[in-house]
Each structure stands twice: as structure tokens, then as C-alpha cells.
Amino acid sequence: MAHINNSSDEYEGSDIYPAYYISWINSTDNSTLNGTHNNSHPHPDLNYDDLYPSQDSYHYSEYYYQLHDFEEKIYIYFWIFLVILTAFGNVIIVAVFVRKSMRTTTNLILLFIAISDSLTGLVTLPTYIHVFTSGYDGWVGLTEGWCEAFMIFKFYISKAFHTVSVWLTFFLGFQRFLFVWFPFTTKSWFTTRRTLIAVAIIPVCAFVIHSYHLNERKSDKRAGYCHWSVEDPCVETCVFLWMTLLLVNILPPILLLVLTMLMIHKLFNRQIRKESFSAEQNRERAQQNKRASIIVVWIAIIFLIPEIPYGIFLLATVIKKHGGIDLLTLRANRLSHVVYEIALLISFHANFWVYIIMNRRFRVELKSMFRDGIIKLMSKRNTVPITTVSMAMNRSQSQSTKGTDVNEHSTLV
Secondary structure: OOOOOOOOOOOOOOOOHHHHHHHHHHHOOHHHHOOOOOOOOOOOOHHHHHOOOOOOOOOOOOOOOOOOOHHHHHHHHHHHHHHHHHHHHHHHHHHOOOOOOHOOHHHHHHHHHHHHHHHHHHHOOHHHHHHOOEEEOOEEEOOOOHHHHHHHHHHHHHHHHHHHHHHHHHHHHHHHHHHHHHHHHHHHHOOOHHHHHHHHHHHHHHHHHHHHHHHHHOEOOOOOOOOOOOOOOHHHHHHHHHHHHHHHHHHHHHHHHHHHHHHHHHHHHOOEEEEOOOOOHHHHEEEHHHHHHHEEEEEHHHHHHHHHHHHHHHHHHHHHOOOOOOOOOHHHHHHHHHHHHHHHHHHHHHHHHHHHOOOHHHHHHHHHHHHHHHHHHHHHHHOOOOOHHHHHHHHHHHHHOOOOOOOOHHHHH
């Protein structure tokens, strides 16, 4: 009997080879093995020599990926809707934060978080739509190219962009932590140039750390399946799993949780350290810094809600994998990942509402952006005297921004 490797679709169970496949191999006689079809298996016309080929001795026209009923429903409808909704909200966020009056180092990080959040979902859409709309009776047949593309976008590109979001969120929390504890010196540490260098390095490192998947074929030529196969014993794959687990799923959320708790403690239990400002200036600056940091605290909390349980789940899964034991069945494992991915998209979109509800300056600039767009539209159509519309909108804008100081702290509040 040929050895069947454990399979892992993001640390999934080993029952990618269904029970009827194993029983089909064990119960068939020689006449069945030599060409009699059995339609319960995705490849019914295998003969004896095809069952145990060398690694590259057989080429399938289709590689089969196992589907579950909930995946097809969720990924076809709910996933696509949430990805588009999140991307739409993040387009608005980017459009606001690139405006001249909003260009601060904190907003720069928030802008790139919005971009990476959007790309985490958007890059999956072409292959997800193809795979989850083509299934039949729990399986989908993919060409080698579609199999590799599906797995690369699922496990490499999408995961890399999510890692960018994780590291940028930690970087944001670290920056605001320093602003809270050292409000009058931190601004000189986080210049625009240094921040841009950091947000440029982070994506490069994220794609490098996940590059393991570029050299790992997902079209299994031994059995004609499209899946991520873990070698037995688990060596190279487990090194990769531990590396990504620690650097993406464990350390950043834990450190961000600690920084967030320290920020909350400082914001609500201690006075901001006074320096060479007058009492009124110091009080106003401290209040602005507090409001901006509260927004970042909320963003960190929303980020941690799906990440901390998922990190614990992956840690338990990888530990079990070392012992050759699967923590959950394939179906239960897939369901766990679906729940996490949906929670992740919801957390991405929740950031938009944090800005809308808590960030006054964001609302002001959003209104200004739409005002400018309406003026330009009316100017092209010549339906209303532009001077009248512009003056009315400027009066409204002036009233809404009265008393708002635009600087490194107030542009976030």
C-alpha cells in the first residue's frame, strides 16, 4: 500500500482523502483496478499502475479540490459582498487621508493599513469565484494552472497582505504608545521620511516570509488532488509554520495587547507629563493626544478580537501536527478558518466606522471631499450657479471646522 501523506489546507485535517477513497482502494479486486470505473472517486479510471506512480510519472488533466457545503455558500455570496464593501470603505479612507490637511505620520500608517486590508480580500476574488462556483457533489476539478493560482492567491499573496496589515497595526500601536508616554519628543522620532521607509520595508518582509509557498506545488501528481500536502515527518513545513505563527499570529497581537493596555492605563489614570508649555497649551495638547490615541486603541481592540483566538487555535494545531495528530477534522477545520476570515473582513470594515464615529476631522474632510466633487460635477453640467453653491458649502464647512486645529494630533480627532 502506498504511503498517503497528511494534507494540510492551512493546517487542516488529513481526511482530504475521503473515507470512500480508502475503502475503494482496499476493496477493489484486480479487475476493478485494471480499468473498471468507480464513479464515487474523482479519478474513477485509474489502473493499478496509476495508484502508485513515482512523484512525476503521471499528469492529470484535472486536480480535485474538496469543497464543503458551507464554503460554497459563504464564499460565493457573503465573502464577495464583504470584500467589496471593505474595499469601498477603504477607498474613502485613502481618499481622505491623502488630502493635504490630513497628511501626518499616524494617518500615513492608517492609509497603508486600509490598502493592505483591501488587497487581502480583493486578490482572492478571481480564483475564489472560479473555484466556488464550479463545484459539483463536494468536489471541483481544476487544471494545474488554476490549482496553483488558487493556492498561491489563497496561501501566499492574500496571507502576505494580511501580514502587512498585522505588522502595520502593531507599528501604529507602538507609535501611539510612544506619543502617549512621550508626547513632546516622539514627533521628532517619527518623521514622514522614517515612517515611509518603515511602511516600505514591511511589505517586502511580509512577502519574503511567505515565499515558502512559491516553491511548494499544490497540484499533487501522486493522486490528482489540489491541496497543501505536509511531509511526514513534518520538517520544512513545520519550520515555516512556526516562523509565521510566531511572527504573525502570536508575537504581534500579544505585544499590541500589552501596548494597548499600557496606553489605556496612561490615558485614564495619569496626567500627561508637562514640559515648557503654558498650562492652557499643555492641557489642550494633552486632550488632543488623548482623543487621537483613543481612536488607535479602538482600532487595536478591533484588530485583536479575531487575531488572539485564531493565534491560540493555530498554536494548538501546529503542536498537534508535530505529534502526527490532527486537532480537528477537515470539515471542522475549514469551518474554523471560514469563521476567522469572515471576522477578519468585518474587523477591516469596522475601522471605517471608527473614523466616521470618533474622528471629527475625518468627517470634516469627508464632507469637504464630497463638496468639492459636487461643485466640479455641477460646473461641468452648468445646472446651478457655481459661485452660489460654493459659498453655501464654504459657510457650512467653516461652521463645522470652527475651532479645529490642524496639526499632528488634531488631524486624527
